[in-house]
Amino acid sequence: MARRRGNGRQGERTGQESSGDIPVITRTEDLATFCERARRAPFVTLDTEFLRERTYYAQLCLVQMALPEEMAAGGPDAVIIDPIAGNLDLAPLWALLADENVVKVLHAARQDVEIFHTRGGVIPKPLFDTQVAAMVCGFGEQVGYETLVRKIAGASIDKTSRFTDWSRRPLTEAQLRYALADVTHLRQIYRHLSSCLQESGREEWVREEMAVLTDPATYEPVPGEMWKKIRTRTTTPAFLAAVRELARFREEYARRKNIPRGRVFKDDALLELASVKPQSEADLARTRLLQREARRGEIAKGILAAIRRAAETPPEDRPRLEKAQEREQKNPALADLLRVLLKARAEEAGVAQKLIATSADLDALAAGRRDVPALQGWRLEAFGKAALELIEGRIALAVDGQRVRTVPLEDGKDD
DSSP states (O other): OEEEEOOSOHHHHHSOOOOSEEEEEOSHHHHHHHHHHHTTSSEEEEEEEEEOSSOSSOEEEEEEEEOOGGGGGGSOSEEEEOSSSSOOOOHHHHHHHHOTTSEEEESSOHHHHHHHHHHHSOOOSSEEEHHHHHHHTTOOTTOOHHHHIIIIIOOOOOOTTTTOOTTSSSOOHHHHHHHHHHHHHHHHHHHHHHHHHHHHTOHHHHHHHHHHHTOGGGGOOOGGGGGGGSOOSOOOHHHHHHHHHHHHHHHHHHHHHTOOHHHHOOHHHHHHHHHHOOOSHHHHHTOSSSOGGGSSHHHHHHHHHHHHHHHHSOGGGSOOOOHHHHTTTSOHHHHHHHHHHHHHHHHHHTOOHHHHOOHHHHHHHHTTOOOSGGGSHHHIIIIIHHHHHHHTTSEEEEEETTEEEEEEOGGGOOO
């Protein structure tokens, strides 16, 4: 285990006491020893540093991990794992993440979990995301880690290393301190939020949210479904078929070459291609938004093949927007009432509005759809039932001072 010598000022900069040593694990045997200790802990806090600007899959640069402070007597209670320096086998870490006897605590865990899944083939369980828990506990919309450190731990974090290139070596002491602070304060935050959830009886709410984050399908995009993420005003089946095939090719090519999707071609270029439907490389050369390197070679062949597949798709197999989606803006007044109800219910419950329902959910409800998350699980109790009663005319909204409340209507009619 390599150790980077500190200057004793970590407490001054991050609010945490420190002996001045920052343990950096670069050998497999040291990682195995630490992970074995971690498997005897009730929980561990985790974070990663990574780069993905130049690759499809994120490049893992560091893993930070901390044990409960009371385990410090047996060795370091917080370490940095460096998978770039040396020849480090991360198998002990993957085994720890798979150990369901240890709670894995992360903040805004989605990208970290994706890295663990793609790099190690494992998804940490049980998982506790402090950002989600904070939204349930009334800390606002998608609250940041630094805010929780300040409000719960009463500390501050030195932000000077925020935009570090974590793939470069050697790392400075300031960079290591910054990285380690992402997991040391997380212990106190976890304990505080766990207590809050237990007192409010909302532990199950967070467990439901973790089911999505621990589902492998969350991290395995389907190439044939990627077109649905592209915003377009044109909705004709022939156009959407071209968008679907182009998006499919781009996803498969980017994944195979391990490059970002935007390096193949960007969304605006994809929409231009779906509109003009080039038939040759000469046609590609005349496109306005396509990058020069995509106008020839393997990418160009893939684009032309995608356009041909779209043209050959039988009319009945071309994508269409669901009829309910086309109707979603036809009752804006009802959608506005649902927004008022959501705000009132969220304030009453002390839960972030966006965690309960999105604007898309409300528009879908106003359009008549019932297959939305706001009508499932804990959201049904917190908001969904009242939303349906409002839609069906069984309740109305009234203003009582500064508060909006619901009023029951007899027989669903306002007399």
